[in-house]
């Protein structure tokens with residue numbers, strides 16, 4: 001029997017709690033639901049006009065066109081893909097903002113209204129966004145709700161002794177190609193007159209994704225084989241690792257960031273890293289980096305200079321403000337950290 005001491009509260013992995021503890025305003029970092037709910041219409045417009053990814057579509061901010069269908073997306077990755085396929089042909093609303101952690105996101109009453117009034121809701125599924133999924137189950141539905149990520153064949157992981165599907169399907173670009181096809185078809189379903197337009201945008205995006213898939217595979221091959229091993233805070237890179245030939249050596253916590261690592265888990269991870277002789281481990285943008293930093297110090301390895309994007313793209317204008325850029329940036333960080341070129 002394990003008798004493990006949970007990490008003390010000050011080492012909370014979840015960034016939301018961490019930031020709250022640190023007395024930070026999420027506006028400054030993540031632009032989350034907290035800010036969304038309280039900011040009101042003006043705040044919405046302000047955030048939208050400067051930061052929000054979905055705002056790349058002109059219809060996202062104030063200039064709603066009543067004749068166009070309303071599409072609600074949950075996370076920023078699906079938001080980016082949908083914005084690229086739909087462009088200005090739908091009113092697109094993203095519930096999560098760049099930097100938000102979908103595992104612990106707590107939806108607001110405003111989210112509930114958005115979900116109820118949408119003609120189409122595109123969410124990841126495989127329980128990536130439990131708060132939103134719970135809310136969807138308890139709200140009336142007008143339109144269709146589609147778990148876009150569930151077009152991918154799931155890898156599984158064990159959580160509290162149970163085998164569950166891993167929701168981080170976008171780590172394998174081939175899965176995202178399938179997701180884009182699904183998004184295109186669902187958009188066509190609610191707006192058939194734009195079928196050719198969505199098809200063309202989808203095709204263009206899929207062509208870029210195929211290039212990305214190939215480029216990642218090639219870059220990972222430049223890492224010395226013994227270093228092709230990844231240590232991150234939470235277990236979000238299983239699909240990436242399997243697709244591109246990187247072993248997931250260890251993580252502090254599992255597929256959901258709701259968990260907290262035990263002292264024993266931390267100790268075991270330090271030992272594993274020391275034995276493996278990998279040069280670098282990685283923090284993630286949506287999570288508190290303090291504990292993984294401590295692990296790096298104790299194992300006497302480097303912590304990568306830049307953090308990986310695990311479950312969200314970054315704010316507009318930054319280095320990872322689209323799905324494609326996020327994957328390119330992650331690959332660059334991993335390749336540099338593990339001694340590739």
Ligand SMILES: [Zn+2]
Pocket residue numbers: 103168234235236255256257310311
């Ligand atoms: Zn995750």
